[in-house]
Amino acid sequence: MLHLPVLITDLGLILAAAGITTLLFKKIKQPLVLGYILAGLLVGPHINFIPTVTDNESIHIWAEIGVIFLLFSLGLEFSFKKLVKVGGSASITAVVEVFFMLLIGFVAGKAMGWTTMDSIFLGGILSVSSTTIIIRAFEELGVKHKKFAGLVFGVLIVEDLVAILLLVLLSTLAVSQQFAGTEMFLSILKLCFFLILWFIGGIFLVPTFLKATKKLMNDETMLIVSIALCLIMVMLAVKVGFSPALGAFIMGSILAETTQAEKIEHLTKSVKDLFAAIFFVSVGMMIDPGILLDYAVPILVITLATILGKFMSSGLGALVSGQPLKTSVQTGMSLAQIGEFSFIIATLGVTLKVTSDFLYPIAVAVSAITTFTTPYLIKASEPFYLFLERIMPKKWLDALNRYSSSTAGITTMSDWRVLLRAYTFNTIIHLVILVAIIFIGSRYLQPFITENIINGNNGTMISLILTFILTAPFLWALALRRIERKAHSHLWLNKKYTRGPLVALEVLRIALAIFAVGFLIFQFYNTLVALGIAFGLIVLGMYFFSRKLQQFYDRLENRFLHNLNAREELQKQPEILPWDTHLTELSISPDSPLVGKSLIELAVREKYGVNIAMIERGHRMIPTPGRDERLYPNDKVMLIGTDDQLAAITELFKGVTDENQETSFPKKDMTLQKVVITSSSPVYNQSIRESGIREKTQGLVVGIERNGVRILNPDSNLVFENEDIVWIVGNTKKIPDLLKKT
Incomplete structure (x- = not known):
């Protein structure tokens, strides 16, 4: 008689339960994530009236794969370019929110008598909002075109990066079981080092590889290559001491910068959906209904702390960043929930065995409750703003309006600020690259050469020379590359005040390059003359090969910038829009009455006061389209207008099927x-x-x-x-x- 492995039986049971519950939740128009959690509760070890999963260990492995693909998918939607574009408002709002929610979670945990580690993880769980829930709520309520929605999406992008940082810090804290500031600082420094290194290396290599193999790629090979790249980065992350989730997120964010990002996202969606479903079902399996009943009061307290805390902290952050009161209130009430990243942080605590059994089900219960409340809070945000406007003293409102207007006008930077920022980026990026090359040369290249090619001192010398050749272009860029010439020349002309600091900056750059060469030589020869050799090498190298190094470095930089900007070379959007106008993107439904009509026929500017800035049609971008340009199904149109103007035209993009409308043929x-x-x-x-x-x-x-x-x-x-x-x-x-x- 054939024997069916337990893993297949359990997987069939999980997917069957998930399928039934998600169909039910789809019918009642509720988030599918809650359906998966309910399915896990039903097939978990705590409910026995239906068949239950028996091999929990294997399911946890599948769930970890689910986390990897879930983070990979979030990375594809993240993109470091988006992080740069979100601007100061979203960054300030996110940082203020995360800081206060970490504090609120920690204080709430300690007030309820929880351990320090439980309280810290509770703060981490409460600090990150749910991208999935917010996007779904915005789509259902039809508010994606409104000004506050753009700010919310920017905050979510920053929160994704903060959540990754929290995963690293909480892992470090859980392993060390102490609050050593030095260890935390080193963990952050290590994370920043590898983020910069992976991003630079990934943007330089991955798009180039995809472009070179484009003619060989079909959907099948693209799917396999994408998953392979994801898992390779997962292995690298684990190798250097980070979580698999971090590696998946980084590779997703690298692929998000390529011209194939949309195709990769589409191809991997089914894989992500399958394994993410298993992950969320495993979340439900870990919930003990008895714990939920025993901790009903803490669940209620934490839910209120989440809703009120996120509303206050996000709204305060938006106000501090210069947003109007209306936008701040709407942003705060939109972000008042927790979701998928909270589950991952809670899972981390369970995996590392540093949190109590009750914390995980409490986090899931709070997430479920705030998922239900989110649409109602978003819908109530504008009436609540109007209520605040009525009861607040007029002088307060005037002060807020003046502050918002004054911060919106700050758009220029001094020459010193421009120059110092450029020098800082140049120094950090090239030091990271140099340190990486030096360690690769000393840890991998030298052993390979001395063991397989040339033994002894000659092998070490050859390894040193090869490593120095690899570092030479980046040493030149660190020490001698001209940066922000215009700002530098402006400052140099002011002889009395600025020439001294400018000379000091150049001397510092050269000193760092000499130190880097000395550090390189110390890896191979631990002698006191290394610094002298370093100085001689850098002077001779820069003098004789400066022009060739510049040409080679320029080629490297141009390739990197081309890969980085390939998706957006035609998308040049204005940074600041006047008053209440803002940019939004709408897709044209195949049922829309706009389909097939030219812009002159539509006259959207005359009828609605809205301007069309750009049309995206597949991979083709049409900036400032002409009057004869026609609109086609699934075109993505970038519009400029106020909330009311965009709301008026949004219905045209959706298309409404009228049952009484005459149709000429089936x-x-x-x-x-x-x-x-x-x-x-x-x-x-x-x-x-x-x-x-x-x-x-x-x-x-x-x-x-x-x-x-x-x-x-x-x-x-x-x-x-x-x-x-x-x-x-x-x-x-x-x-x-x-x-x-x-």
């Missing part, structure tokens, strides 16, 4: 047909526009074959000629009457 009658034009056809010698094909047949000419030449998506002014082969999508019954012989 969907099954719409087909792709081939018709041969003759001299007796009614449309012979007419242009596509003059023929009236669109109006009379609901048809669209998609291609013409003329004299063996195929014309795809022909221009509407093209004239039909004898023996043209026309490919047209339209009404099967009406097209023959219009195009065939009379």
